[in-house]
Amino acid sequence: MAILLLIASISWTPFQFNVPLIFLAVFHISLSIIHTYLLGKIKKANFDADNQQLFMKVLEIILVLGIVGGNVFTFLSGMMSLKKIPDSGFIYSLYMVLVDVFVIAITALNIFKPFVSNYFIPMLYILGFVFVFHIIFMIWGHRWYKWDRKVKLLTFIFLLLTATTGNILVLFVAISMYIKNKDLNGERRQTSIIEKLTRNQAALLGMLFIAFLITIAITSNYSFSESFAVENNYANILQPPSITYPFGTDSYGRDVFSRIIFGSQISLSIGLLSTFLPFFVGGSLGAISGFYGSRTDSLIMRFLDVLYAIPSMLLAITIVASFGASTTNLIIALSLGSIPSYARTMRANVMQVANYEYVEAARALGQSNWVLVRKHIIPNAMAPMIVRSTLTIGTAVIATSSLSYLGLGVEAHIPEWGNILRNGSQYLETNPYLAVYPGLAIILLVLSFNFLGDGLRDATDPKLN
Incomplete structure (x- = not known):
């Protein structure tokens, strides 16, 4: 980060230095x-985590303050060092607070705009209040079980309500607290997937960016003015990045920063919907085919083989070109091409699980096929499907952006990342930032889902556990 900041602080034409960036690099x-x-110090054999010197405590606090300069890694290291026994709930609460910090920082940039949304100030107060509550819960959440039962219940309910802002890491904190409550009650259980995910830092960083995008996509409806993203302003054509327009303006005078923020709603919704639809449709067909077999299996799989023989991208282009470029048509086009692969995965999982002894025992007890599939087979065959879905969401985002780049995605005027990238690619030599920023957004989102998918795959792999 320091090297990148030092490079960014140098301007070659004319040769000069950006003093604030140099100070940030230092x-x-x-x-x-x-x-x-x-x-x-920690690597030494005589290190005692419970009895640290005051000097080390001060240094750890300085690392925590690194978040002021945008250094996520030192913040996490400092907080983990200050906590004697960091459990999964505390780890997720760290990332939960980081999401709040980033969302408030991004939202606050609207102050420098000529005007703000009517709901900007109330939304900023709400985000600030949620941030303070999350900080308090992160610091004193480990004492939650010692509180009065009514206070504990109200606190837990309010914590879940803060997830409505889009911060999905709140749900992970709540689940971790529930799991810890089982430990305190002396219940025996296996280590959950949520706890295993905390061992994979790349997966946690991916979740951080995904949670940030979901939160900013929801809150931007009230904190950002959509006029900067969709209305032409010919007085501000091709403005360079500034405090007012952090990513500059495009050839129509629209704020690229606002367009990327609003574009996250389109890219995320299309990516998620075009994954969940084949997940349920293909998963259902695969479960029926794998469980019943025989003619049912042959009929379903031969039909899906025909669909599988058509390249998914070619099928999507054909559907969009035939029925027109729209969000609905794009979701349907991307979903159809993914159904056969999900069905094949689910079919193989169901055929494997259906031969396990506990399924045979349930069948011997007289349970119906519906109960067998619903209670015993599908729950134990879902893990590979969940992992696959997180990996293919990134593919769906790339496909959406690719079709929009070709003019076959959503309508051209809608702020979608592929549309923004297509418009910016015309000015790569003169204004490269118009294409760099939406390209980085696509890359980070795809990498985040891939990191999360890899983490889930490792957490669900019995050989690694």
């Missing part, structure tokens, strides 16, 4: 030195 270098020093 700040990150200082954090790296402190981080390396603390790491060396």
Whole structure:
């Protein structure tokens, strides 16, 4: 980060330095030195986590303050060092708070716009209040079980209500707290997938970016003014990045920053819907085919083989070109091409699980086929499907952006990342930032889902556990 900031601080034409960026680079270098020093201390055999020196505590607090400069890694390291026994609930609460910080910082940039949304100030107050509550819960949440029962219940309910802002990590915190409650009650259980995910830092960072995008996509409806993203302003054509327009303006004078924020709604919704539809349709067909077999299996799979023989991207282009470019047609086009692969995955899982002894025992007890499929087979065959869905959401986002780039996705005026990238690609030599920022958004979203999918695959793999 420091090297990138140092490079960004140099302007070659004319040759000069950006002093604020240099100070920020020095700040990150200082954090790296402190981080390396603390790491060396922790690696020593005589290190005692319970009895740390005051000097080390001060250094850990400085690492936590690295979030002011946007350094996520030192913040996480500092908080983990300050906590004697970090459980899964505390780890997820760290990322939950980080999402709040990023959303508030991005939302606050609207202050420099000529005007703001009518709901900007109330939404900023709501985000600030939620942030303070999450901070309090992160610090004192481990004492939640010692509180009065009514206070504990109200606190837990309010915590779940804060998830309505889109911060899905709140749900992971709540589930972790529920799991910890089982431990305190002396109930025996296996380590959950949510707990295993905390061992994969890449998966947690992917969840952080996904939760941030979902939250900003929901809150932007009230905190951002859509006019900057969709209305032409010929007085501000091709403005360079500034505090007012962080990503500059395009050839129509529209704010690229606002367009990317609103475009997250389209890209996320299309990516999720075009994954969940084949997940349920293909999963249902695969479960029926794998469980009943014989003629039912042959009929369903031969029909899906015909659909599978057509390349998914070619099928999507054909459907959109025939019925017109729209969000609905795009979701249907992307969903149809993915149904056979989901059906094949579910069929193989069901055929494997159906031969297990506990299924045979349930059948011997006289349980119906519907009960066998619903209670015993599908729940135990879902893990590979969930992993596959997280991996293919990124593919769906790329396909959406690719079709929009070709003019076959959503309507051209709608702020979707592929549309923004297509418009910006015409100015790669003169205004490269118009294409760089939407391209980075697509890359980060796809990588985040891939990291999460890899983490889920490792967490559900019995050989690794």
